[in-house]
Amino acid sequence: MRVVLVIAIVGCGHAAPPSKPAQPPAVATSPLGGFDRADLVVMHDGRVVAYAAGEKLLELGSLAVGKPGDYVEGEWADHGHLFAVAADRDVVMITRDALVHLPVPPPDKLVAPKPEKYDEGLEAGGGDGELAVARGRALWSRCAWGYPYDGFQCEVWVHAELWPEPGIRDESARLQPQAWRWPDAAPPSYTASKGDHAVTCHAPGAAKVVIEASDEDLVGDAVWVSTAPPQLLVTYGRLGLNDLVVTSWTLHDGCAAQPIAHGRTADPGPGELWLATDEDQHRELRRGARVLGRLDDGRVAFRPR
Numbered sequence: 001m002r003v004v005l006v007i008a009i010v011g012c013g014h015a016a017p018p019s020k021p022a023q024p025p026a027v028a029t030s031p032l033g034g035f036d037r038a039d040l041v042v043m044h045d046g047r048v049v050a051y052a053a054g055e056k057l058l059e060l061g062s063l064a065v066g067k068p069g070d071y072v073e074g075e076w077a078d079h080g081h082l083f084a085v086a087a088d089r090d091v092v093m094i095t096r097d098a099l100v101h102l103p104v105p106p107p108d109k110l111v112a113p114k115p116e117k118y119d120e121g122l123e124a125g126g127g128d129g130e131l132a133v134a135r136g137r138a139l140w141s142r143c144a145w146g147y148p149y150d151g152f153q154c155e156v157w158v159h160a161e162l163w164p165e166p167g168i169r170d171e172s173a174r175l176q177p178q179a180w181r182w183p184d185a186a187p188p189s190y191t192a193s194k195g196d197h198a199v200t201c202h203a204p205g206a207a208k209v210v211i212e213a214s215d216e217d218l219v220g221d222a223v224w225v226s227t228a229p230p231q232l233l234v235t236y237g238r239l240g241l242n243d244l245v246v247t248s249w250t251l252h253d254g255c256a257a258q259p260i261a262h263g264r265t266a267d268p269g270p271g272e273l274w275l276a277t278d279e280d281q282h283r284e285l286r287r288g289a290r291v292l293g294r295l296d297d298g299r300v301a302f303r304p305r
Contacts, residue, residue, distance in 0.1 A: 032082075033061020035096045040269065040285075041082065043072035044298025048084055048094065053273055057285050057293025063099065065092050075133035075177055075301050077163070082301070083138045085131045091140065093163060102162040104129075104140045110158040112144040112170035118155070121147050125154060132175040138163040141175055180304040181268035187230035190255070194222045199234050201255035209255045220244050226272050226288030230254045233274065235266050249276065251289055260289060269302035 032038070037060055038050035046066035052058045065072060066086025074084030082094040083102075093100040107128055115122070122145055129142030139161045143154035158170045186192070189204035199211040199222040213219050213236045220235035231253060237246040249266040250259035267275040272287045275295070285292045 031097050031099060032063040032094050035061075035094070038303055039273065040300060040302045042295055042298045042300055043074055043084055044296055046070035046072060046086055048072065048074070048082070049296075051285075051295075053285060053287065053292055055292075057295070063094065065094075065099075066090070073131055073299055076180065076303055077133050077136050077138055077178075079304050081138075081163070082303075083131065083133050083163070089128055089140075091131055091138070091162060093138065102138070104162065105160045105168065107142060109168065110140070110142040110144070110160060112156050112158050114145060115156060118145075119147070121149075122155065123148060125152070125156075132159070132177065134175045134178045137161055139175060144170060179268065180270050180302045183271075185227055186224050187227045187254075190224070190230055192222045192224070192232055192255075194219050199232075201232060201252070203230075203255040206255065209257050211250070211252065211257060217247065218244060220246050223268070225251070225274055225286075229288075231260075231288050233266060253289075267300065270305050273302060275300055 032048060032050055034050045034052065037052045039053040040051050042049045042051065046068050047062045047064050049062040050060040052060055065084050070086040072084055072086050074082065076082050080095055083091060084094065085091045089104045091102045091104055093102055110129060125143030125146050127142065129140050132139045132141045139159045141157050141159045143152070143156070144158045145156040146152050146154035154174060156170055156172055157174050158168065159175060160166070160168045191202045193200045196218055197213050199219055200208055201211060202208045211234055217236040217238060220237045222232060222234050225231055225233045231251060232255070233249060233251050235246050235249045237244040237248075239245070246265050249263055251261040253260050263276050263278040264281065265277040269275065274286050276284045276286050278284060283295045283297070285295055
């Protein structure tokens, strides 16, 4: 059965004079400083902080979306809409000129019928749910039914779309966060093919080079983070419960076998931007091989172009 949640906002009180139209009650007047220039944001300690990535990393402004000490999660739905949540299910949409609080349905509304076919051990899910931003939408997702193994394996999710079209539906799949990452571009005439344990790189006019993972690791990805000059990032990791957990990376000048840099973790961004953790656990924003600056702990959300 499909249940549709209708969210209505009703105004009250004295009408505003014609020269000063009344604002919707869900809109506050504390936009994020530097929103138009931001290339990424860091969500940490109850705040969202905007940064520009020019020749160096530049902090533009910050906005409180919770209390100091609150963990903040969120993501961009598109170039103009950023979503974040801190404590107490308070989801906000941040645009160039407004901070909008989006109502989240209570847990007793995010329920689904028990599946007709199930294995022994299936039980009702719990918890408040989580913010999911994917495919240009912002939703609140809650597990309705699952199995209490390996933490909890959810079988049925209920998704309440918060923006742009509020509504509730249930389905088996968990919504995967949208990643704004490098385009699939390569330097002219270069190729890099990925296997389980090695990357084969071929530069024009040169012999093929094999970049191997260590004995215990698998190759995670091989991506050109710069096309001029050609620079290849290779990530390595080990199998976790559901996917590969990245444990190290190497950066190569073209197809050179020896890396020009290495570190612990790497996360993609748009264009040639990427987030790296070095061997000393410092988080750095890089463009290609160049370090633009260091970032504090917290969720990093790259802005889509």
